[in-house]
Amino acid sequence: MPQRFSERVLAWWRRHGRKDLPWQREPTPYRVWVSEIMLQQTQVGTVVGYFDRFMARFPDLEALATAPVDEVLGLWSGLGYYARARNLHRAAQEAHVLHGGLPADLEALAALPGIGRSTAGAILALGHGRPASILDGNVKRVLARHAGIDGWPGETAVLHRLWALAEERTPEHEAGPYAQAMMDLGATLCTRANPCCGDCPVAADCVAQREGRQRELPAPKPRKTTPERETWMLLLYDAAGAVLLERRPPSGIWGGLWSLPEAASADEADARARELAGRTPATWQALPPFRHAFTHFRLRIHPLAGRLHGPAAVGVKDTAQVWYKPGQPPPGGIPAPVASLLEQPARAAATNDREDISQ
Incomplete structure (x- = not known):
C-alpha cells in the first residue's frame, strides 16, 4: 500500500498541485529553508510577499549571515513568531562559519537553530531532490486520517507512529514532488475543517473517511485555560x-x-x-x-x-x-x-x- 499511496498522491499533484509559488521557482536549498520557516504557523498567501522582499534583500545565505539582526527583524515585522527570524539569522551565521553554507546532511541541518527533523527533510527533498521525509502539520493530518491514528500528534507515541508512516510512504525517487504533494493535499483538500473527501486521491482506503471520523482525527491538542x-x-x-x-x-x-x-x-x-x-x-x-x-x-x-x-x-x-x-x-x-x-x-x-x- 505505501507505494500505491505515493503514486496516487503524485498523480493528483501533477494535475492539481501548486507549482508556481515563489520558492518553487529555482528551488535552492536556501530558498526552500527560508520558505519553510516562514510557512510555519502562517498561511501561504501571507508569506508570498514577505518571501519576495526577504529574497530581494538576502538572496543567499552569506547575505543573511552577515546582515545586522535589526535588518532581518525589520523585514520580518508583521509576520509574527519572531523567534523564527532570530533562529533563521543565527542558523545562517552558524552554517556560514561551520559549514561554509547550508549543509546537505540531515543531522547537521537539524542541529542548526530553528531547524528540526521535518524542516531538514524538506530542505533535502525539495532543495536537493534527495529521499527524505517531512512531517509538518498538513502531513500529520493526512496520515493520521488515512491510517486512523488516534491521539494528539504532539504526544511522543503518536508522533513516533506518524514518523514511521511518513518514512514508509516516502518514495525513493521523486521525494521532492511527493513532499510538496503531501503538503498541498493537506492544505487544499484534507483541511482541518470541511475536508473535500470526494476529490481526495486516497479517500478509497482512508480510515477516517470510511468511519466518518474526519472531525475527530487528528485529535486536537488538550485544551488549557489561556492566562491573560x-x-x-x-x-x-x-x-x-x-x-x-x-x-x-x-x-x-x-x-x-x-x-x-x-x-x-x-x-x-x-x-x-x-x-x-x-x-x-x-x-x-x-x-x-x-x-x-x-x-x-x-x-x-x-x-x-x-x-x-x-x-x-x-x-x-x-x-x-x-x-x-x-x-x-x-x-x-x-x-x-x-x-x-x-x-x-x-x-x-x-x-x-x-x-x-x-x-
Missing part, C-alpha cells in the same frame, strides 16, 4: 512628534524588537517616563485598551499617550533606546500591535482635550 497578562505601553512624544522606543531583551516575547516602554500599571507610568526620558509628561491620555494573542497567553495592552516639553534627547543615552519619528524607516523590527499604535496620528498626545491620569 496586562501591560501599560507608553507613547512618549517629544515636541517634534518623535516617540521613544526601546529594544526588548534578545529572548522572550518580541525578543530583539523595538517596542514601546512599558509600566506595570497606570500609577507607575510617571515614574517609568522619568526613568527613561528624564522627565514626566504633564498629562497622559488613556487610549482604548486591546488584546494581543500569543501562543500560550493573551496580553491586554493599555496604551498611554503623553507629550514631553522641550528637547527629547535629555536622559536618553542608552543605545537600546531611540527617539523615532513615525513614518520614517524604523530602527529595526517592530511588533505588529506596536506598529499599529505608531500608525495612529500623534494627535492623541497633542490635543488639549485629554484625560489626565497622572495625578
Whole structure:
C-alpha cells in the first residue's frame, strides 16, 4: 500500500498541485529553508510577499549571515513568531562559519537553530531532490486520517507512529514532488475543517473517511485555560512628534524588537517616563485598551499617550533606546500591535482635550 499511496498522491499533484509559488521557482536549498520557516504557523498567501522582499534583500545565505539582526527583524515585522527570524539569522551565521553554507546532511541541518527533523527533510527533498521525509502539520493530518491514528500528534507515541508512516510512504525517487504533494493535499483538500473527501486521491482506503471520523482525527491538542497578562505601553512624544522606543531583551516575547516602554500599571507610568526620558509628561491620555494573542497567553495592552516639553534627547543615552519619528524607516523590527499604535496620528498626545491620569 505505501507505494500505491505515493503514486496516487503524485498523480493528483501533477494535475492539481501548486507549482508556481515563489520558492518553487529555482528551488535552492536556501530558498526552500527560508520558505519553510516562514510557512510555519502562517498561511501561504501571507508569506508570498514577505518571501519576495526577504529574497530581494538576502538572496543567499552569506547575505543573511552577515546582515545586522535589526535588518532581518525589520523585514520580518508583521509576520509574527519572531523567534523564527532570530533562529533563521543565527542558523545562517552558524552554517556560514561551520559549514561554509547550508549543509546537505540531515543531522547537521537539524542541529542548526530553528531547524528540526521535518524542516531538514524538506530542505533535502525539495532543495536537493534527495529521499527524505517531512512531517509538518498538513502531513500529520493526512496520515493520521488515512491510517486512523488516534491521539494528539504532539504526544511522543503518536508522533513516533506518524514518523514511521511518513518514512514508509516516502518514495525513493521523486521525494521532492511527493513532499510538496503531501503538503498541498493537506492544505487544499484534507483541511482541518470541511475536508473535500470526494476529490481526495486516497479517500478509497482512508480510515477516517470510511468511519466518518474526519472531525475527530487528528485529535486536537488538550485544551488549557489561556492566562491573560496586562501591560501599560507608553507613547512618549517629544515636541517634534518623535516617540521613544526601546529594544526588548534578545529572548522572550518580541525578543530583539523595538517596542514601546512599558509600566506595570497606570500609577507607575510617571515614574517609568522619568526613568527613561528624564522627565514626566504633564498629562497622559488613556487610549482604548486591546488584546494581543500569543501562543500560550493573551496580553491586554493599555496604551498611554503623553507629550514631553522641550528637547527629547535629555536622559536618553542608552543605545537600546531611540527617539523615532513615525513614518520614517524604523530602527529595526517592530511588533505588529506596536506598529499599529505608531500608525495612529500623534494627535492623541497633542490635543488639549485629554484625560489626565497622572495625578
